[in-house]
Amino acid sequence: GAELDEQTRQLVQRRFAAFGKASVLFYEKPLEIVNASGVHMYDASGRQYLDLYNNVPCVGHCHPQVAAAIGEQSARLATNSRYLYRNLDDYAEALLATYPGELSNLVMTCTGSEANDIALRIACMHSGGTGIVVTSTAYHGNTSAVMAVSPSSYRNGHALPAHVRSIPAPSAHDLPAGSDVGAAFAAALQAAIDDMTANGIRFAGLLVDTIFSSDGVFADPPGFLRPALEVAHKAGGLFIADEVQPGFGRTGQGHWCFARHGIVPDVVTMGKPMGNGYPMAGLVTRPELLDAFVRETGYFNTFGANPVAAAAGHAVLRVLEQERLIDNAGRMGDYLRTGLHRLAGRDERIADVRGAGLFLGVELAGGEQWPNASLTTRVINSMKDEGVLIGAAGAYGNVLKIRPPLCFSEADADFFLDALERVLARAG
Ligand code: PMP
Numbered sequence: 001g002a003e004l005d006e007q008t009r010q011l012v013q014r015r016f017a018a019f020g021k022a023s024v025l026f027y028e029k030p031l032e033i034v035n036a037s038g039v040h041m042y043d044a045s046g047r048q049y050l051d052l053y054n055n056v057p058c059v060g061h062c063h064p065q066v067a068a069a070i071g072e073q074s075a076r077l078a079t080n081s082r083y084l085y086r087n088l089d090d091y092a093e094a095l096l097a098t099y100p101g102e103l104s105n106l107v108m109t110c111t112g113s114e115a116n117d118i119a120l121r122i123a124c125m126h127s128g129g130t131g132i133v134v135t136s137t138a139y140h141g142n143t144s145a146v147m148a149v150s151p152s153s154y155r156n157g158h159a160l161p162a163h164v165r166s167i168p169a170p171s172a173h174d175l176p177a178g179s180d181v182g183a184a185f186a187a188a189l190q191a192a193i194d195d196m197t198a199n200g201i202r203f204a205g206l207l208v209d210t211i212f213s214s215d216g217v218f219a220d221p222p223g224f225l226r227p228a229l230e231v232a233h234k235a236g237g238l239f240i241a242d243e244v245q246p247g248f249g250r251t252g253q254g255h256w257c258f259a260r261h262g263i264v265p266d267v268v269t270m271g272k273p274m275g276n277g278y279p280m281a282g283l284v285t286r287p288e289l290l291d292a293f294v295r296e297t298g299y300f301n302t303f304g305a306n307p308v309a310a311a312a313g314h315a316v317l318r319v320l321e322q323e324r325l326i327d328n329a330g331r332m333g334d335y336l337r338t339g340l341h342r343l344a345g346r347d348e349r350i351a352d353v354r355g356a357g358l359f360l361g362v363e364l365a366g367g368e369q370w371p372n373a374s375l376t377t378r379v380i381n382s383m384k385d386e387g388v389l390i391g392a393a394g395a396y397g398n399v400l401k402i403r404p405p406l407c408f409s410e411a412d413a414d415f416f417l418d419a420l421e422r423v424l425a426r427a428g
Pocket residue numbers: 110111112113114116139140141142209242244245271272281
């Protein structure tokens with residue numbers, strides 16, 4: 001219903017003419033973005049936007065070192081993965097060094113969906129079962145198998161397939177004060193497994209996004225995943241950690257969010273930030289799990305593990321280290337959280353501030369109204385007018401999702417906090 005200028009209207013029309021209804025655009029008035037650098041993106045008129053939505057260019061938009069690595073390698077050699085490439089071994093060793101020693105094998109894919117698809121197959125082969133447990137508003141990708149375990153993809157009240165059960169994300173916010181979040185999550189998992197068993201379905205694994213992004217961002221208390229891992233193992237299944245969103249240092253302590261919970265998953269999947277925009281993804285697991293998988297079916301991926309992906313991925317790891325971006329994510333996350341709590345003290349519509357490092361969720365309520373998705377939508381559209389790009393998460397779309405590039409500064413945080421305060425004041 002928004003009034004669009006003629007140029008935007010034409011672009012929107014061309015988009016839908018070519019891509020049909022499957023095309024999804026952000027904002028009532030969609031943006032034409034033409035370039036980006038660091039924490040900023042620029043529209044066709046040259047206007048600058050602070051990017052708090054980003055979940056791909058983790059080391060900063062168009063980082064020159066990553067762009068150069070991709071450019072140089074694609075000028076030298078870009079082909080399939082069936083030859084020996086030294087740069088691929090260098091990358092694999094550097095990536096695996098960020099993981100606990102037992103997760104010593106890597107599979108490279110092009111998308112997070114493919115990585116989760118393989119993870120599911122490993123869990124099914126290992127357990128001899130098919131049953132998968134996920135959280136209520138989870139998203140894990142777009143292949144048939146992975147969509148089946150993505151409750152957030154189902155529309156119009158469609159039920160999940162018979163082999164899938166969903167349980168509430170581990171949310172202290174939704175439990176009585178003083179509850180043991182990890183114990184409640186493990187009990188829900190056990191009940192889901194018991195229900196499967198009663199229906200003749202053997203449990204294969206628990207698949208969770210370790211920051212529970214689409215469920216609304218849940219990170220505390222640290223350790224809350226440990227009891228669920230024990231339940232999954234006791235029932236003969238695997239624990240699959242989907243690190244597609246929180247991975248590569250975003251949560252501010254080490255590279256991986258699962259470490260926050262003191263666990264070592266059986267399979268870890270990665271994607272989005274892995275190539276800072278170069279499309280690449282993958283998974284790590286224990287060699288015996290991978291061996292069993294490859295014994296049952298062959299595996300080949302034309303583009304996964306190609307030399308350009310190796311160059312991009314290695315450049316990302318180097319920049320994370322050289323620019324100390326993981327420490328920065330931790331520090332800037334604390335700074336933002338302090339500012340958000342200050343705002344919450346003055347504005348009761350901010351019902352909760354949570355998350356870890358530069359992956360924060362801000363739950364909006366509104367007077368009597370909870371959850372307040374309409375306020376959230378208005379805030380997101382007004383923030384764009386203030387020059388800040390931000391998204392929403394959660395079952396009701398009422399949680400602002402804060403996820404900037406990891407090179408975020410105090411000045412960027414102040415710019416965001418000032419804009420949010422102005423927008424909330426106006427959205428009265
Ligand atoms: N897992 C999670 C948690 C995701 O957020 C996504 C993408 N939004 C995926 C998996 C799928 O990744 P891709 O789009 O690269 O297939």
